[in-house]
Amino acid sequence: MLDEPDKPDITDKEILCLEVAGLCHDLGHGPFSHLFDQLFIPKFKKPGDQKAWEHEDATLNMLDSIFKNITWNDYLEDEDIEFIKDLIKKPDEKEQNNPSLNEKPDEKEQKKPSLNEKTDEKELKKHFLYEIIANGLNKIDVDKWDYFSRDCHMLGLHHNFQCKRSIKLARVVKHGEEWHISYPKSEYYNLFDMFYTRYTLHRQAYHHPVAKAVEMMITDAFVKANKCLLFPPNEQRSNQKTLSESKDDMKAYLWVTDDVLNQIRFLNSDDDELKEAQQIINRIFQRDLYKLVGEKRIKCIDGTVSPGDLKEGIEKRLKSKKIEGDFFEIMVVTFNYGNGNKNPLINAKWYHKVKRVKESESGEKDGNKSTLYQNIESSVIYENEAYISDMLPKTFEQKYLRLFWKTARSGDKLRLYEKILLEFSKIKTFQDQKRNKVEFVDTILDRLP
Template structure:
């Protein structure tokens, strides 16, 4: 590319979308970014990780979602056009950040990140600033444009209004994933009146605010977010698949570091087994590659890796019981010892998983920026924090809900051909 700037496409490009009906692209810059190989890679990474084992329709990708966030942002900016506090010169920066906000996600991202101690946001930054097609496209706008896009996504950009459009307690990112995830999982919880919210959004100096007349649509959005977290994102069956997935990565890494000889060398993971891999290695990873290794590892000599891969691929998941570690501290050492006696490594077969969510929070000085509260603008021009006007939101404000479950292979415990007494003792403790 030699053109030092981007204009408008000769003809608008349109993506047909089941959630927003149409996604409109008029800018050469956005069209060029969508065509980069790093952005196209998102077609091979599911938006909801292992959720497809619970809700079989949840096969949609980060590519779908990223286009959706771009489209919502584009519509917000149409509402902002010509209003005080909004400068149209920031339009392409905002749209680029919306489109690229998730470009650093890896395969089954949260499990992968946890085991290999990495963060998709850091990878997003590296992709935008590194030797990539995305960086080349952005640099053609101006030399400092990639850095500005990275700063908006990292929430360090000087103009907080732009950041809040993409990342706040009511933003284009959340508005897309709630509706998209509800659509593809087939649940009714994630739906709210987005068109109404978009119509009542207004730009202020440092954040987007909502006209008071749109308060009920925002209440609906917050409640739908609350429901989606507990009914979909934290669904215990999905979490079981997630637990097994994490343990597969953990076992493969442990085996490699101990000098184990794999039948098929896991070359795609080598650099991650030894610390942070290179950007090229990371961009080569997607879910097809990952599932290929899981398929092959079903034939491995190592009993634990083999068993975990068979479980993951054939949906033979761990069962679970409610288990608050604080209340059941006394059971934990005994359970671990009994699992060892039953020839089940507790590192892999006895797992406490905790989920927690804060559906809405008011401002807490010194806390992360994302908790900037939602503000309403009253008819007299005054600004009020949402929970002070809404009884519904006040009822859930600042209330963190946490859920603990203990996952284990019930099928192994019910097979009493060996270690019968030990396994019966384990089951008695679990059923307490």
Template sequence: MVEDDDPHGFFVPKALRGVKDVIHTSIPIHFHLNQFIDTLPFQRLRDIKQLGTSSYVWPSASHTRFEHCLGVAYLARCLASHLQTNQPSLKITNRDVGHVWDSIFMPKAIKGCEWQHERGSEMMFDYIVKNYKIPLSDKDVRFVKALIAGDPTQCDASEKPFLFDIIANKRNGLDVDKFDYIQRDSHMTGTSFSFEATRIVKSARVLDNQICYNIKDANQIYEICLRRFGLHKNIYNHKTARAIEYMIVDALLLAEPHMKIAERVYDPERFLYLNDYILNEIERSKDPELEASRQLIKRFRHRELYREVVWKAVEFTSKKAIQDYITSERIMEKAQKTVDEEGSEEPFDLTADDIIVDVTTMHYGMKERNPVDFTKFYSKKHPDKPMHAGPGDYSGLRPSIHAEILLRIYTKKPEYFGRVYDAYNAVLVDMSEEFSAGADTVPNTPTLASARTPDASSFETLPRTPGADAGDAGTGAEQKKKRAFGRSNSAMMSKNHFADVDRGYRHESPSASTRRMSTGGVAVAVVGDPSAIAVVTTFQPTADFSQLFEDGTEGAIIDAAPSRLKRGREDELQPPIEGIEVKRRKESAK
């Protein structure tokens, strides 16, 4: 246990060593911190990227959770030290500060695992205390676990409640974890957002058993919350990063029956080696059971990704309606219906599992609420009087709802890009009709036979703009239908014209296009039947295309330009030339 007079205590000026840091310049490491850093669980964080798949979009964002944890530890120490020095009446001890730091590491060690988060944190904490013989009493252990959970009720009532605002602030979301990652992630992605974390730390005072800040820093604190939203919107949830994340999850699911990855999280000894290198473990394996997983990993290594078909920013209040109504099953049902109506004999192997409906909530830190509304401030003239910031105390340029929903539709098979987009829009049409009619139920789907759609009146609508209907096209009945569910819901169910493509559009990644152009592409037609056109691309320039026709039917090369094959636009190919047989031919890139 760390006592106040411990010669190796947290506040001893002389550090055992220092760590260079790109954000905080230099981080001193003292004896108590060193006990935790030099353990296998903490060193494991060197092998886990802080931003996960974001490094596939921003290559420089390859920093790990190891340096983030050190940064959070440093800021926590600064904040606790500042409070102890400037408010001696709080009676903050070395024990308090030391255990505040203990609680930082544990959630980071298992971040990303949705399985009983608190249970996993406690498992790893107990592992360190036991295996590294950290001298902690039962009371101290309960205190650290309570800090991890952010719940003061899990420890003795004598513990100082304001300490829970430092690490995992459930009151307003403002804590040193955010102060570090907002700066660090911004810097490493080249989208720098600078603020003086030490200034915010030195602004802190404990009043009414909670951490308050100087009112002159209210705008800066709001900007920190705004930046958090920006990082989630533009960096963490980037369309490509999300696509790769889905591919990695699918690869792990394919490997799970053979590798039993999920079981490792319950065993601390095995969990220590569960990190980003799990993909390399799969790739190195020669086990036939992992072939499907290896092929999927190879696919995203080659940048042949799941593709975002369409996106839409939606009102936060519409989240449940989207989740209930826009499903992969319903989109698949519409796509299949279109194929059946066309009577096409072409193979159609799209399934509901090949369609991803991604619904992401992005906010300032407190869902739809403004975190500043839950933060108290003081002023220089009234340093001991905590108050909430009111109108005029800081900028009034802020939204009424501090959250929104980002809806994205992905396809795992880019060749059906256009069909998925067309089917999604068909679902929107049905959704609009259901809401405008005030129906209580939504149409049956294979998996949502009894799903219910919230009534349109349950949505919060925006005030109408005078004359907004004047320029709208459509009949009076259509105008009435639009007004029935308000402007915000009308936008939710409207078509995204920026993503508009034809039903036959087939997306091709730039890397795949480059490889194909360098090796050639060939369009082949059956001689004597100009309507029977088969479009073929190949990565083997010397392929014998006569093998395409098992019955020996002659064919002709009618177009070797890769650009003509990019979208599979067979209708634009010139008629075949009679009497020219298909032969070996290497196509030049154009």
């Protein structure tokens, strides 16, 4: 990858750190992956919490716990541990979430002041190292290449993106004062297929109505059983954490796996909420799922309404019609290519080859040719939309408002079901407190039984 004459070297230690970061970057995932941090944990968000907890935060805490219990001094130094953590989650992102994420009050004094300086210096000189595991610059990284291939294979979905080709053509090229992983312009369509694959997976699998219904049911079961799930199981009650608290204690969090679902099923307790959680899980196994009964495409008119405000506002409007919140749930689903409503490749880095004749030490040309890789300014590609093709999309994001019905649609619930369908069909616009406004276009509206 590194072919420039003044290229920065990659050391064996850096390669080791990259390998460790690649293997460990998803250690912090809770039960059922993103369901835990995106659906379950937000239901226990405290008023003072400014930033949402993410699974990367648990990964960093887990790494701290691991390195406290193993011998690593023969291979790594303190700054290498910080580098591994920075590869997983950039320092600025860590500070935004929690400035003292990896430090206890009594440890701040002991921490070497040179560590951050060394990692900052590395980031300035070798920015490209931070574009391999979790690429915050343009989202082109091996994490996506890994789960794209795995999920498409397991789901039986075909995809055109070839990561081996991108790896073969990638070069580290200097752009201004920074070195970035770059690709030839001919690789544009292959990389665009990568982001199209992401969109396809979200549309056909991750945000499929049945998948989201099951996720909502598992989340509801977790919430109702939360206080009955205690970790670690072999500790005294005073040292145990509930499911929602486990993320703050790595000794407890190590016990929190997908098996939590089975633990709920077989717990013996007279707790009414636990029994409700068990009923929800039994419904999943009996295929008696929550049902998508209404969907609207969202069109922004003035400004942008946040998904949270939209969900809260629509639920409030429906509840005002005497419809109980336990019977339905509103969900805002976003489909895009990974960069909001912008071209996902707008921040990608490009290069072109330049052939030149080598010169000897005396300044004479020896006839042998060498290849240099020079950057292509992104503005050259994107200021003229037709530079690549006239057939690329102009819109890269679409949002939908979904209505799920959680209970039976017969007997005494039929009247409420008919009422919520009628009220949902009447909703044509929404305006938040900042006067941002959206309109809706019905795409699904269930027929009455």
